[in-house]
Amino acid sequence: MLFSVDSNNVEKTSKPFDLVYYDELARQEEDIILTVDPTKKVKSDPNCKNPIPIEEVIRTKWTNSYVSWNGRT
Numbered sequence: 001m002l003f004s005v006d007s008n009n010v011e012k013t014s015k016p017f018d019l020v021y022y023d024e025l026a027r028q029e030e031d032i033i034l035t036v037d038p039t040k041k042v043k044s045d046p047n048c049k050n051p052i053p054i055e056e057v058i059r060t061k062w063t064n065s066y067v068s069w070n071g072r073t
Helices: 053-057
Strands: 019-022 033-042 063-068
Touching: 033 053, 053 063
Parallel strands: none
Antiparallel strands: 019 033, 033 063
16 A cells, blocks of 8 residues: 655655555554655666566656665565
């Protein structure tokens, strides 16, 4: 599940913003905060055999955006 504290982040396409990622199956104890930066473009690697699924989902809305896991794995 992805959600944002700021409901206006869809319109803030030129500034980085945070998304909270919560995985119910992982029994996580802390929120995972992802920072999406639409100004830093990342080219997708067609040879990558293991793309990170949640990043691919985020990029369906913010194409080629940089996604920072802020030190989380």
